[in-house]
Amino acid sequence: MANSKPAAKGSSPAEMTEFDYRKAKSNSFWHNTWKHRAYLVMALPAVIIMFLFNYVPMTGLVLAFKKYDMTRGIYGSPWNGLQNFRFLLASKSTFLNMTKNTLMYYVIFTALGTFLNVVLAIAIDQFAFKKVGKFMQTIMIIPIFVSFAAVQFIVMAYIGSSVGIVSNALAANGHKIAFYRSPQYWPLILTIVKMWNSVGYGSVLYMSVLAGVDTSLYEAAEIDGANKWQQIKYVSLPALVPMITVMLLLSVGNIMHSDTGLFYQVTRNTGNLYSTTQVIDSYVLNAIMKISDFGFTAATTFFQSVVGLLLMLFANWMVNRISPENALF
């Protein structure tokens, strides 16, 4: 960036030399930092908060290799080798089940969610009655603002036994289903709830991209004889690809994490449903609340963090090979 300035100032030789002198001095990294210490000061509060609440907790992962003793604290507890991981492998079914669920919901939510976000963004963008479209969009975004602690009651109003609208309607037709005791329905229920919750808001980002597409591109395509579908395929979709890549990449880092509210609150943490609803995050929350078995839990979160990191690095490496301009770093 420093290179762009001498050209502008170049008219007077005296300034040139002064600039060169300053440039030479500011070449040192520490000198540059000192010169712009105001920026460092401005960055500092955020840096400190991140240090205390993001970086220090990373050190807590050593718990995976320790036998946690509350009285001696996290750093004072004795080392335990790989004992915790042995527990993990011993209780295979719990661990495998929650890992399977975490991954399954990640794939469903990400694939379906991205698809619906894009479809909805294009649909609203193509809709000719802009005022109506805007109004509809306003309503579509509302669900993201309903907390999952509140959503659980709304879900109950639909499928709660003997009071829910859907369960009553099914019962009237002779299909009595106790939803809160039937795990097989929950992948569908949670998917519907999640899509209801997030698609309207998720499409906003894609709409902001479409709003930035030069309308003359559509006009040119139309003059060349492209119909609506072709315009979408050759103008809208290519414009969305970078944003889709970025959002997918960002989501990969969260592959081992889930929306805890959805899995803990909406299912009302019902034990009967664990086989299809327990994800790693809700398991860990349960373990913390019961203050039980921190060793096993610590091993689980360690696994969660490391796998998340590896997947993120892998995804970024892939994108870097295919289209470097869309990679994160």
Next chain:
Amino acid sequence: MAKEQILVKPKKKKNGVGQYILGFFLALYTLFCAAPVVLTVISAFTDDKELKSSGFTYFPQHWSMAGMNAVLRYGKQLGTSYGVTIFVTVVGTFVGLLVMSMFAYSLSRPQFRMRYGLSIYLLIPMLFNGGQLSSYVIFTGVYHLKDSMLLLILPICVTTMNVIILRTYIQNSIPEELMDAARIDGAGEYRTFFQITLPLMKPTLAAVGFMMATTYWNDWQNAYLYIESKSKQPLQLLLIKIQKSIETLLSNKNIPSAVIAAMGGSIPQWSATMATVIIVIGPVIIAYPFFQKYFVKGLTVGSVKG
């Protein structure tokens, strides 16, 4: 020019059938999004006996204010919780926006060489984190912040994503010349930021701020994990407590009927529960349309690269 306009005009007439089909599907989806919220409102004003005997319905036969009244009666805790939630939301959003936009500003300064290092520092938490358990153990065991409202505010105050959004906005939408001009006119770095840059960031501050406020308003997990005393209980935690008490009531069939009778009006009933839900989610839904216009403009994510 004239030709172009002639070409454009007939196109507008082509709005025909396709647009109406599209409109139909959009309306259908809108209905899908609105229906649960509408049901909540209706059932909050439905007679509780009807809810119990024939279940939830969009077309109740008996309306009643009893649910709302019941909520207002056990209102003392509700008032406290409202206060806590508003405090946490306002302070958290304000502090977060200030701290993050300053960070974003310093990251967007091209002449500041440390920004590369700081960008990496910003990025790492997105790749790697300690997870819930370590956070819990550190916050309670090392920081000793159990039952402290700081834990409702600080852990979700600075997020990588929001800093990136703010930085992208500064880089793309605020001309560098403005900052240069201020500096030439003798404004210091802080003054340049607070008087030139920050006011120009209004659209993105509105969008990010509103999303942050919603996150604070809806956050239940930190409260659930850390808050013990009733005076610090936010609204979402209150909702969870209500759900717990319903559950105990439903599962504990051996509570003597005399006890239930004695508890009388204080037992949370369906319509009262739905009324609470409305009181909890209402403010956000009412506030949101005022911020919506900033959403498309203020929420663009740029590359993370420094």
